Amino acid sequence: MIAHVTNDECIFVSNDELLQQFKNLADLFEEQLNKDIPKYLKEENIYGHLYNTWLALLPDSRRIFFDETKRFSHAFLFYCIQQVSKHKRTQQFIQFLNNDSEKQFVFTFYLTIEALLWTETVISRVQEDEDLTYCDLKMTIKHTFCDVEDTRFSTTLLFQKKILQAMIQSQQEDELSRHIANAVQRTNEFYEDKT
Numbered sequence: 001m002i003a004h005v006t007n008d009e010c011i012f013v014s015n016d017e018l019l020q021q022f023k024n025l026a027d028l029f030e031e032q033l034n035k036d037i038p039k040y041l042k043e044e045n046i047y048g049h050l051y052n053t054w055l056a057l058l059p060d061s062r063r064i065f066f067d068e069t070k071r072f073s074h075a076f077l078f079y080c081i082q083q084v085s086k087h088k089r090t091q092q093f094i095q096f097l098n099n100d101s102e103k104q105f106v107f108t109f110y111l112t113i114e115a116l117l118w119t120e121t122v123i124s125r126v127q128e129d130e131d132l133t134y135c136d137l138k139m140t141i142k143h144t145f146c147d148v149e150d151t152r153f154s155t156t157l158l159f160q161k162k163i164l165q166a167m168i169q170s171q172q173e174d175e176l177s178r179h180i181a182n183a184v185q186r187t188n189e190f191y192e193d194k195t
Helices: 016-034 046-057 075-086 088-097 101-129 134-144 156-172 175-194
Strands: none
Touching: 016 046, 016 101, 046 075, 046 101, 075 088, 075 101, 075 156, 075 175, 088 101, 088 175, 101 156, 101 175, 156 175
């Protein structure tokens, strides 16, 4: 799965050096962490999501810029990563990890899983409230994480808007905080199990 991650699917402007650094860290933990990926998320490109989140959480993330060419087709993904990475609990835990790149990678993995679970929950609510089929929503999610702007997804902007509105509502209900707390707990458990 790691081999398939490229800068093309990234929502940030990145470079080959950062991509290789990410892949080196991913190689260290892939076997252990793959066991923790929920089965229904296996279809998704977990490591593509992880790469985007990892970039957003780099200590020098001020130099990582959002790829403006993907602003409309990736609106809710950008919002999700922004909310997760800027959240007070996320920042506190990263500070606690004290720039340990390996521990931060493991935390980012669990944070990505929890962000995807949050996204799935929000999308299921949008599906209940709107006349959208599960297939439409799944295609939107898959399209959201690729770099191809495909005209057959002309309704993507409508889906993005509805999902983004639902995410903002969910954020007001502090649902994301619970997912971030789960990521912190799972990271701690990962290292407790290793001792």
